[in-house]
Amino acid sequence: MATTSAGAATNVGVPAAGGTAWPAPGPAARLGAAPFAGFALSAALALALALRAPTGLAVLGLAAFGLLHNVLELRYVAGRFATVMTGPLLRLLLALVTGIVLCRLLPPSRASQAAEILLAYGLLAAACRYGLRGRPRLLAAGAVLLVAAGAASLAFPAYHFVVLAHLHNVVPLLFLAEWSRRLRRGRAGFLALQAGWVLVVPALLLSGLLDGLLSQRPGGWTDRLAAAYTPPAWLTPEAGLRFLAVFAFLQTMHYVVWVWFLPRYEPEAAERFDARVPALRGVRAWALGAGAGVLLALLFAVDYVQGRSLYAALASYHAYLEFPVLLMLVLGLGANRARTEEKE
Known part of the structure; x- marks a missing residue:
């Protein structure tokens, strides 16, 4: 069996669709109290800030952690899923996302939006074609969907x-x-905690049960941000504030995952990335993300609209690459489960 740098045996990798083996998720372990406390405290603080000042939390959070979490997420994905994020498929995905970046750098229009949408579905189509090789019926069904x-x-x-x-x-x-999947014990509790902040808290905010605690009032940038994160048919001052609070809360917890938890609790992904990209080894990736974040924050201070547009374009790489990776991950886990059931 393969071993980590510490010498602990790793779990066997889960075969992805098409015969590709995902790397093992690291040594099986028990999860101590620190991650549970960290997520719980982070969620409580993020919810309090989202209720008190969702506009400020969304804007300042983006300025402080936006580009840093971009770099760290790309490092994680490229390291953790190195067996897939390589070769012709990686080049195709990067070409498609680069097309999306160019669309976002153009003045907003119906044509640029349509082009971005088509390129996004092209990413998913490439993932389906790769992940469903040898399963033509599922591939055809995926194409229809x-x-x-x-x-x-x-x-x-x-x-x-x-x-x-x-x-x-x-x-x-x-x-x-x-x-x-690496956890010997505590997995159910860990997943319940994650589902709590990902699903339950947003549901409470959208239900209106916490409206009495919302301190923000409509107007100015609050209305602009609320319109960006609220389905058009539901856009009212009250609903807009709810959706803005949901976005601000989830964005903050998103940063907690990529800036704190995964770098701390799966260093193996960073080690594999370091082997692939030595120029960004160790603290250099953090320095790149932090330095770019400082420049972005300065641009926000001078011209927020231009800064937000530039960020939206650059963030396309991390935002769009995660979807084909997750799609192939789900397809691979499903194939592995089906093969296991057949043997039984």
């Missing part, structure tokens, strides 16, 4: 981008669920 979803997104682009914004903050749940 992608075509239908793509048509809906093109018909209602405003809804597409609202869903994308919130979905990006929810996907850490799947990465954390994949990470938790």
